Amino acid sequence: xxxxxxxxxxxxxxxxxxGAAVFAQASVALAQAPSKTLEQVKARGYLSCGxxxxxxxxxxxxxKGVWAGIDVDLCRGIAAxxxxxxxxxxxxxxxxxxxxxxxxxxxxxxxxxNGTWTQSREAELGLxxxxxxxxxxxxxxxxxxxxxxxxxxLSGASICVQQGTTTxxxxxxxxxxxxxxxxxxxxxxxxxxxxxYDSGRCDAFTTDSSGLYAERVKLANADDHVVLPEVISKExxxxxxxxxxxxxxxxxxxxxxxMINAEELGITKANVDERAKSPxxxxxxxxxxxxxxxxxxxLTPDWAARIIKQVGNYGEVFNRNVGEGSRLKIKRGxxxxxxKGGIQYAPxxx
Amino acid sequence: xxxxxxLPGPRxxxxxxxxxRGLFWQGLTLALLVxxxxxAFDNAVVNMRARNIPTDFSFWNRPAGFDVNxxxxxxxxxxxxxxxxxxxGLLNTLLVAAIGIVFSTIIGFTVGIGRLSNNWIVARLAxxxxxxxxxxxxxxxxxxxxxxxxxxxxxxxxxxxLPGSIYLNNRGLVxxxxxxxxxxxxxxxxxxxxxxxxxxxxxxxxxxxxxxxARHHALPVAIGLLLVLGGGAWxxxxxxxxxxxxxxxxxxxxxxxxxxxxxxxLIAGLSLYTASFIAEVVRAGVSAVPGGQTEAAxxxxxxxxxxxxxxxxxxALRIIIPPLTNQYLNLLKxxxxxxxxxxxxxxxxxxxxxxxxxxxxxxxxxxTMAVYLAISLVTSLAMNLYARRIALHER
Numbered sequence: 001x002x003x004x005x006x007x008x009x010x011x012x013x014x015x016x017x018x019g020a021a022v023f024a025q026a027s028v029a030l031a032q033a034p035s036k037t038l039e040q041v042k043a044r045g046y047l048s049c050g051x052x053x054x055x056x057x058x059x060x061x062x063x064k065g066v067w068a069g070i071d072v073d074l075c076r077g078i079a080a081x082x083x084x085x086x087x088x089x090x091x092x093x094x095x096x097x098x099x100x101x102x103x104x105x106x107x108x109x110x111x112x113x114n115g116t117w118t119q120s121r122e123a124e125l126g127l128x129x130x131x132x133x134x135x136x137x138x139x140x141x142x143x144x145x146x147x148x149x150x151x152x153x154l155s156g157a158s159i160c161v162q163q164g165t166t167t168x169x170x171x172x173x174x175x176x177x178x179x180x181x182x183x184x185x186x187x188x189x190x191x192x193x194x195x196x197y198d199s200g201r202c203d204a205f206t207t208d209s210s211g212l213y214a215e216r217v218k219l220a221n222a223d224d225h226v227v228l229p230e231v232i233s234k235e236x237x238x239x240x241x242x243x244x245x246x247x248x249x250x251x252x253x254x255x256x257x258x259m260i261n262a263e264e265l266g267i268t269k270a271n272v273d274e275r276a277k278s279p280x281x282x283x284x285x286x287x288x289x290x291x292x293x294x295x296x297x298x299l300t301p302d303w304a305a306r307i308i309k310q311v312g313n314y315g316e317v318f319n320r321n322v323g324e325g326s327r328l329k330i331k332r333g334x335x336x337x338x339x340k341g342g343i344q345y346a347p348x349x350x
Numbered sequence: 351x352x353x354x355x356x357l358p359g360p361r362x363x364x365x366x367x368x369x370x371r372g373l374f375w376q377g378l379t380l381a382l383l384v385x386x387x388x389x390a391f392d393n394a395v396v397n398m399r400a401r402n403i404p405t406d407f408s409f410w411n412r413p414a415g416f417d418v419n420x421x422x423x424x425x426x427x428x429x430x431x432x433x434x435x436x437x438x439g440l441l442n443t444l445l446v447a448a449i450g451i452v453f454s455t456i457i458g459f460t461v462g463i464g465r466l467s468n469n470w471i472v473a474r475l476a477x478x479x480x481x482x483x484x485x486x487x488x489x490x491x492x493x494x495x496x497x498x499x500x501x502x503x504x505x506x507x508x509x510x511x512l513p514g515s516i517y518l519n520n521r522g523l524v525x526x527x528x529x530x531x532x533x534x535x536x537x538x539x540x541x542x543x544x545x546x547x548x549x550x551x552x553x554x555x556x557x558x559x560x561x562x563x564a565r566h567h568a569l570p571v572a573i574g575l576l577l578v579l580g581g582g583a584w585x586x587x588x589x590x591x592x593x594x595x596x597x598x599x600x601x602x603x604x605x606x607x608x609x610x611x612x613x614x615x616l617i618a619g620l621s622l623y624t625a626s627f628i629a630e631v632v633r634a635g636v637s638a639v640p641g642g643q644t645e646a647a648x649x650x651x652x653x654x655x656x657x658x659x660x661x662x663x664x665x666a667l668r669i670i671i672p673p674l675t676n677q678y679l680n681l682l683k684x685x686x687x688x689x690x691x692x693x694x695x696x697x698x699x700x701x702x703x704x705x706x707x708x709x710x711x712x713x714x715x716x717x718t719m720a721v722y723l724a725i726s727l728v729t730s731l732a733m734n735l736y737a738r739r740i741a742l743h744e745r
Binding site for chain 2: 096097100101104120121124125126155156157158163164165168169171172173175176182183184185186187188192193195196199200201203242243244
């Protein structure tokens with residue numbers, strides 16, 4: 001009987017090993033043919049979008065659990081283009097630390113989480129940034145009662161920061177190049193870093209300027225805190241995708257461009273149907289009434305019209321989430337259209 | 351009469367030979383396992399290459415570019431590499447584990463013995479401590495220490511001044527920094543000599559007690575030696591150790607040693623939590639020593655302290671050590687919760703920042719796992735050696 005039992009164990013072990021081996025083979029086969037993200041998204045029935053778990057203006061669920069923000073609206077735009085339904089998105093909150101690994105491993109289709117476009121993130125992390133939906137720069141927030149007017153007066157200060165960000169690196173660069181000392185206190189999430197700053201552990205909190213304004217409105221006494229004038233870095237924030245799927249890269253990139261082109265051409269959420277009848281060939285090409293520019297992307301001819309109708313143009317999205325129409329009241333500045341003094345510029349649909 | 355050995359055995363096929371069958375199946379299983387591991391490795395490499403994710407360790411020597419607020423070895427954003435960042439994190443983890451193990455052992459033994467005390471209040475207090483602390487999540491306790499206790503402290507300008515120029519504020523604990531002056535090595539040498547003499551005396555006392563039964567107490571002699579020799583040399587060399595007082599300047603104190611609040615909170619949380627488990631281990635170990643042993647020792651006329659020290663504890667230790675090892679390992683692994691309160695340990699620096707800046711997730715996570723495994727194995731090896739030393743040697 002004992003021998004029987006033992007051979008049974010061996011047999012079942014072998015069987016499970018064989019099963020695992022087949023599985024391993026299958027995943028190797030999968031790896032060798034670059035997968036088509038668009039097909040996966042369509043088959044799944046929704047877009048997996050990695051977002052910030054709670055940054056006002058960029059990605060944050062409101063009190064009813066509805067996500068809002070310019071990054072969130074970009075994902076809605078992609079869903080509108082693919083599914084003709086901006087609600088077919090699953091927002092997956094990501095910490096700064098986990099976001100790239102999640103994108104690399106295929107857990108999410110697109111990462112729209114106020115990520116800074118840098119050389120190493122494309123060359124070393126195997127990502128591609130599909131555009132810049134917010135031109136930002138890093139700043140500092142301090143308590144008013146410190147009576148500080150410049151970041152250059154921060155020598156010897158303790159500074160709270162979120163770890164795993166370009167912010168952490170810029171901070172080191174700034175203090176090094178100005179020959180100043182500081183104590184860095186790094187936290188896994190932005191929330192913890194702000195909490196530590198608020199409780200007095202740090203003299204200053206640093207992140208992208210837009211983030212400083214967003215966090216300031218969340219603090220108990222927003223007026224007790226001031227954002228210092230220095231902007232110490234370039235932070236072009238934008239959506240990122242995995243390398244190796246050019247079609248999907250194009251879809252994300254052109255979703256952003258379509259929104260900018262729409263603002264430039266005066267197409268809004270409200271007037272998109274009416275403007276489709278316009279004789280202007282640029283408008284007709286963008287909205288799909290002339291030519292078939294969506295097909296080459298793997299989408300329908302009216303892909304851009306869907307985005308604008310269901311989400312809005314870039315100006316509307318900006319205004320609603322971070323601009324005058326929001327609590328943050330951030331000026332357009334660099335994020336204005338190139339024709340209005342900013343640097344937001346999109347290639348033509350042609 | 352022919353012995354049975356000479357008889358030809360029954361002719362059995364190699365297929366029915368249990369030895370060969372066993373070897374065959376085990377060999378096959380092993381081969382499959384190795385093949386599977388290779389496949390998994392190959393699969394990971396192929397997939398990572400396809401996504402342009404780094405698969406080598408070249409990041410190790412690249413400049414780190416970020417700063418850390420507690421470093422036991424020199425580290426700076428401009429000159430240090432990711433490899434050095436790894437060692438900074440590793441040393442910070444080891445520091446927490448080492449201090450935590452010492453404190454949790456002291457508190458744990460005290461509370462454990464306290465639970466067995468005949469004093470009603472002491473026993474009840476120890477019970478309440480154990481039940482409250484070990485039945486709430488560790489993360490919660492860490493957050494409590496960090497957010498509720500340390501952050502409630504005043505800012506640097508309103509620091510609590512403790513005796514001896516020690517300041518406590520929400521940036522941590524500031525201590526005067528010892529500065530070594532001329533003649534310090536002489537004083538240090540005298541202290542070392544005193545210690546050596548004390549140890550020699552203790553050995554002699556032990557041999558003497560074995561031989562004659564007369565007891566010579568080593569502790570008073572050691573204290574006397576230290577005071578006379580060490581203190582004498584200290585005064586003779588003109589008090590060679592001075593302290594640099596911390597001064598409030600700008601945002602915080604300048605000079606002095608700073609202990610960051612994250613470290614204090616982590617050690618407090620880990621030690622108190624682990625101590626509650628150690629207390630139970632100690633209580634179980636002491637209770638497991640048969641009552642007859644104590645009674646026999648009393649019958650021999652030993653004093654209470656000696657009964658505990660010479661009879662009960664040595665026997666209890668044999669029972670205590672293996673589960674105590676578990677608690678030490680738990681403490682080490684639990685120290686990775688440091689991330690939640692911003693303490694720069696191995697996980698935060700290496701598996702956090704370095705992983706994120708380099709994108710080498712598989713390499714970084716494998717290294718981190720290997721390191722925790724290695725530290726744990728070394729700890730259990732040391733504890734096992736100790737357990738073997740105190741084991742009952744049967745003759």
